[in-house]
Amino acid sequence: MSAALAQVRRVAPLVSRIVAAIVGGYALAALTSVAALALPIAAPQGVITGMLASFVVYTCVVIGVFLARSARRAWGGLLIAAVPLLLASWSVWTSAGGAK
Amino acid sequence: MANPNDATPQVRDNGRAPKSAKSTKSTGTQSKGVRQSMSDLHTWAGLLVGWLLYAMFLTGTVSYFKEEISQWMRPELAHQQQVPDPAAVSQRVATTLATLADGTTQWSVQLPTARSNLASAFWRTPPGSAQKGMFQEGVFDPATGHAVTARDTLGGEFFYRFHFQFYYMPVMWGRWLAGLCAMFMLVAIVSGVITHKKIFVDFFTFRWGKGQRSWLDAHNALSVFGLPFHLMITYTGLVTLMTMYMPWAGEVALKSAAQRQEVAAQLNAFIRPGKRQGVAAPLANVDRMVREAQARWGENNVLRVTVTNPGDASARVAVSRGEALRVSVSPQYLLFDGVSGKLLETHDHVGGAAETRGVLYALHMGRFGDLPARWLYFIVSLAGTAMVGTGLVMWTVKRRQKLPDPMRPYFGFRLVERLNIASIAGLSIAMTGYLWSNRLLPVALPHRADTEINAFFAIWAATLLYALVRPAKRAWIELLWLAAALLALLPVLNALTTQRPFWRSVAQGDFVFAGFDLMMWALAALHAALAWRTATHRPREKAAGKRATATLPQEEEA
Numbered sequence: 323m324s325a326a327l328a329q330v331r332r333v334a335p336l337v338s339r340i341v342a343a344i345v346g347g348y349a350l351a352a353l354t355s356v357a358a359l360a361l362p363i364a365a366p367q368g369v370i371t372g373m374l375a376s377f378v379v380y381t382c383v384v385i386g387v388f389l390a391r392s393a394r395r396a397w398g399g400l401l402i403a404a405v406p407l408l409l410a411s412w413s414v415w416t417s418a419g420g421a422k
Numbered sequence: 423m424a425n426p427n428d429a430t431p432q433v434r435d436n437g438r439a440p441k442s443a444k445s446t447k448s449t450g451t452q453s454k455g456v457r458q459s460m461s462d463l464h465t466w467a468g469l470l471v472g473w474l475l476y477a478m479f480l481t482g483t484v485s486y487f488k489e490e491i492s493q494w495m496r497p498e499l500a501h502q503q504q505v506p507d508p509a510a511v512s513q514r515v516a517t518t519l520a521t522l523a524d525g526t527t528q529w530s531v532q533l534p535t536a537r538s539n540l541a542s543a544f545w546r547t548p549p550g551s552a553q554k555g556m557f558q559e560g561v562f563d564p565a566t567g568h569a570v571t572a573r574d575t576l577g578g579e580f581f582y583r584f585h586f587q588f589y590y591m592p593v594m595w596g597r598w599l600a601g602l603c604a605m606f607m608l609v610a611i612v613s614g615v616i617t618h619k620k621i622f623v624d625f626f627t628f629r630w631g632k633g634q635r636s637w638l639d640a641h642n643a644l645s646v647f648g649l650p651f652h653l654m655i656t657y658t659g660l661v662t663l664m665t666m667y668m669p670w671a672g673e674v675a676l677k678s679a680a681q682r683q684e685v686a687a688q689l690n691a692f693i694r695p696g697k698r699q700g701v702a703a704p705l706a707n708v709d710r711m712v713r714e715a716q717a718r719w720g721e722n723n724v725l726r727v728t729v730t731n732p733g734d735a736s737a738r739v740a741v742s743r744g745e746a747l748r749v750s751v752s753p754q755y756l757l758f759d760g761v762s763g764k765l766l767e768t769h770d771h772v773g774g775a776a777e778t779r780g781v782l783y784a785l786h787m788g789r790f791g792d793l794p795a796r797w798l799y800f801i802v803s804l805a806g807t808a809m810v811g812t813g814l815v816m817w818t819v820k821r822r823q824k825l826p827d828p829m830r831p832y833f834g835f836r837l838v839e840r841l842n843i844a845s846i847a848g849l850s851i852a853m854t855g856y857l858w859s860n861r862l863l864p865v866a867l868p869h870r871a872d873t874e875i876n877a878f879f880a881i882w883a884a885t886l887l888y889a890l891v892r893p894a895k896r897a898w899i900e901l902l903w904l905a906a907a908l909l910a911l912l913p914v915l916n917a918l919t920t921q922r923p924f925w926r927s928v929a930q931g932d933f934v935f936a937g938f939d940l941m942m943w944a945l946a947a948l949h950a951a952l953a954w955r956t957a958t959h960r961p962r963e964k965a966a967g968k969r970a971t972a973t974l975p976q977e978e979e980a
Binding site: 351352355356358359363364365366367368369370371372373374376377378380381384385388389411414415 | 774
């Protein structure tokens, strides 16, 4: 039982990083694509710009997650990076909702 | 710790663990060096999807010649001396489709080019039929406009479609899987570059016959030589399907159908059928519209003709520009009223972001270039394939030296080893087997095109079975020789089963067929060389093993 627990302890940070990289990376990439709508360009161009940038962000997040000194720091970094993107996305979301 | 196989306790038994264990494993996750963690990331991102990536890379590489492969796979169609007049062809196909696709809300035909000797069309199944909302497709003889009488085959199109959506699974699943693989590839490339300290120096370094060191040098040279290409092709591959992978901004910003249509018009010339008026009206002659486009873009620079609601008063015709003479696939098209034939709209530019995307897309397809550019694409892309292949093989080469008992490796090692054999040597056999089945299957066989593809997968599966039951090294050698033999004999089979043997192709100046035969012999020579080298390779035993281990810590990071 304790051996199993030790095994979990040992593997957990790695699993956590993999989830941060794949799921967190996609979430941040998707947020970037929405945040790009806040750019002062026409909406169709903003949509396309966001999509183009998202894969670059995704790659950087995965690399960053595995460069971080610990899994906890990796998640922390993701949350910090998400803040400005969330703010930008929120402004887009509310203005899009308001326009309708 | 990201590498469970390295952490097996047996490593310690052979007395050389302390040194390598210290530098590769240190004290867990906390203080692993930057290059070590990037090296682990590179290894595992590359390995987990490596076999699929290899297949995507190789089938994608040959797709740069998919039109030529398609020509070879329809030997009944004569060598095209000159490109038929696009306007005349479009009118002929339009006449055929008027009856063949009667009642459809949309059809679209891609016109023949200098590289393609037929017109290929797709159309929506008419409303009210069983498969509503689906598409059907067909290929047509430019000279008559009738469906081609050649054998039924998907031709080079199969390799092309397989390389981004696989087969035997819903198209959308395949594309998501391909996207996942591409993301892994992008991560593997970037982490590989970070891992690699002396990227420039190592490019000029090659040590033959030094086991793992040579594999590493080969992997490095292949990767660095084509690095800009590999990065570009992976990223632009994601870009080609980005509206599917990243739809979120569109969901937020584009509320109405009109807005969505506005973005779609920035990405492709695919016009959607509008509302039918319910008033019957014959479709105007499309050849006149194509001539108008020719006057604008050049004689042979019209890509396709798309018609919506033919036979109805609401009919529209879009004639889109070819891909030559511009490094972008951004939609440029003329929109006509399908009844009066009057030009309604001219789309000749898109926004900045859309144009950027158009250029990235075009870079992936490489259709803007002429023949030398196409060959350059093919060669660098082949280097990319070899990069993935050498990476996969290196995983086993690196670990074989550390095996506690080389006669009985652990399960993971055996799995990777066997999958490598089937996915590298086996794929060459399966792809060549697909071409063999094209010549051997009866011409009138029902579902012939599907049978060719089933043969491809059956042969591939057989190579995996073979790799599982034979000793690994024997399996490599035998399958590589088999691939070489199948490739070398394909021109012979072609000479026996068609009216177009090599000598006649040369005499008639048919460089598609002659070039195809020459290419098969070149590839046969490549496979024979690989088989021969594998067979004559003698891994140096103890002494070499010790030396390799002593220098391993530094090498692993290289």
